[in-house]
Amino acid sequence: MLALTTQSGITALLGMCTTSLSAVALRARTVVVAVITLTLSQALHAAPATGMHASPxxxxxxxxxxxxxxxxxxxxxxxxxxxxxxxxxxxxxxxxxxxxxxxxxxxxxxxxxxxxxxxxxxGLIDVHVHFAPSDKLHLVTKSDAYLATMAIANARKTLHAGFTTVRDLGSPGALVHSVRDGINDGLIEGPRILSAGQILSKTGAHADLSNGYRPDFSGLMQHRSYQCVGAHECERKVLQIAAQGANVIKVVADRSVTAEGPVDFNDAEFSAIVDTAKRLGLGVAVHAHTEAAAAAALRAGVRSLEHGTFANAESFMLMKEADAYYSPTLSAFVAIKASLAQYPPAVQAQFAPAVENIGAALRTARDTGVKIVLGTDAGVIPHGSNASELEAMMTHGGLSAQEAMIAATQAAADLLGMSDQVGxxxxxxxxxxxxxxxxxxxxxxxxxxxxxxxxxxxxxxx
The missing domain is CATH 2.30.40.10 (Urease, subunit C, domain 1)
Structure with missing residues (x-):
């Protein structure tokens, strides 16, 4: 730990060869906080549990x-x-x-x-849920206590649906981590949760929750998500997310359900995010719909691709070579298609390419030999309906029942690093x-x- 407080120690850990001494000191404190937080979290989670756990x-x-x-x-x-x-x-x-x-x-x-x-x-595993809503309306109209109540109720529904382990890829950080810890300590009922907490996005991009608000109000929303510009700032934000207690880093790399558009992060920013997460022992899950965003994230070494709606064979070859995992979240698109008529015409036009060919990317991924895992994006679909994803993977993605069940058990456990524990x-x-x-x-x-x-x-x- 002492090495982290020296300039050479920080340089070795973070690769900041040209960083000023004052910046190094700031980053040193951030790294120490991150490491201490992760260590304490591991110690707490290893402690004997009571309450709703089985008697020893x-x-x-x-x-x-x-x-x-x-x-x-x-x-x-x-x-x-x-x-x-x-x-x-x-x-x-x-x-x-x-x-x-x-x-x-x-x-x-x-x-x-x-x-x-x-x-x-x-017990089944869902690698992509959102137990607490993070949309702007809920965040400005409901208290954190109410959002926590929603998360607890959603966790219980998910467990009773047969999903005993999940990965929450974007809920208010302290809130979802507390629900996770309450479940681990036997205080409340729910599945095991590996939580990302706050999502990381490019400043001003799709997942920047401060977008659209007047300046004197946008600051209130900025603490609900993390934004960064430039490799050093993205690195620092990963450290902050980890210090909050995250088990995984969730990154949004492009817009929502669109075939074309800019990639939010450049190669240097992607590399900073992934490399920093790896040094902390954390994987990175990336939200990417476009081919360009999927390819850029996979080149950087992300652990899982979420959605990948318009990813092609080239991207899936990159994924196979990188030993990464694909979570297609098909049931979310099935739900969107069923309610598409309720959306404004502009939204219908944006979503049309995705919902008209649900499962096309999954079929390509399967043919390429990519590791496929079950993720639902629950929150878009009702919590507790997670098992509908297996049906969607078969109906739209061409998987056999056995392949879908492997995606919901063994493959998901492998992705989470828990194959000796679950699956x-x-x-x-x-x-x-x-x-x-x-x-x-x-x-x-x-x-x-x-x-x-x-x-x-x-x-x-x-």
Whole structure:
């Protein structure tokens, strides 16, 4: 840590070879705050949890009629999941009783959950939600307390829909981080959240929330999002977002749902954002609809492309080479298409190219061999309807049911860096699952009406 307070230490970390000494000192303090905040956050999240978490001494056995422990493998019949606290201890063939378990595990069994008539698969993952609204109307008419209440309600709806892990890619920072931490500490009910907090945009661009306000009011909105111009300022804003407690950096690279238009960040700015995030151990998710914005972001090394509506084969080849992930958010476009007639003519004309060919980019991505993950942009669609994305990925994007389920489990877990924790049902992983009445490989829509949901060893819907 001491090295960070020297000019040479800062230069080594941030690459600011020509920065003045006073600027270095300022950046040093920012880096220290970011590192301390991230370290404290990790320590707090590692602390023993209470409240809504399963009791550490509780062992349960789940009898599963049809098990899809790994979406890339064929289903199996008549299995038992042995769960100790929040984690899976073992996955065993047959229906076990407490007497079948080794001691002292067997003595601690508190009950057996009967899902012999159900299909059970890992808890689903949505890598693109917005639990708290960040539109201008809500931000100027509702209190933060009310927005937090909305976020808590939306988190609960999402969990009860079978989504046990999500990535929130843009909600007011302190608010969504607090909801995340409240869930982790067992104070409120919801999925595990990896949160971006405030979105980063170019000053004056699409996601700059101060746009359109008179000067004496725009300052009130500027603190609701982060804006930057130039590589050094973009670097500093990433450090500030990280210091707030972000798990991921969300960047908006172009306008909303448009086939053409300027790329908001230049190559130097993109590189500064991505490189700084990587040094802090954070991935970057980029909102990009145009081909040019998608390509520029991928060249810089972003971890995931969100929307990518007009991305082409060349961009997806860049993505494959970079080992990045694609989150197409098709259900948002399905919802927009269904309500397009309600929009003004200018908006209808802007959205028309996207909604007339929903899933075209996903089909190209699939053919290119890109890693595909499930993201819904929930907030555009109702929270709790997240599983409609699997149907959209099949209907519009050409994925098979198995491919869609992999996108919603294993692939999403890989993107989040949590493949040892979620996305499959295996020893050591969190006891997260969703149970449905029929085989989702044959009827994908059954995932929209779960019978039971477990998160971290606790039944939240049954």
């Amino acid at each position: 001494s509780s062992v349960s056995i789940v009898h599963v009629g049809h098990l899809i422990a790994d979406a890339s493998q064929a289903p199996a019949s008549e299995f038992s999941l042995v769960i100790d606290g929040e984690r899976i201890v073992s996955v065993e063939q047959g229906y076990l009783a407490a007497a079948d378990l080794p001691e002292p595990l067997g003595q601690r069994v508190s009950g057996v959950i009967d899902l012999k008539d159900s299909w059970v698969l890992p 499959t049902l295996k020893p050591g992983a969190y006891a997260d699952f969703v149970a449905v009445a029929d085989n989702p490989l044959e009827t994908i829509t059954v995932l929209q009406t779960p019978q039971a949901v477990m998160k971290g060893g606790r039944m939240v819907l049954q």
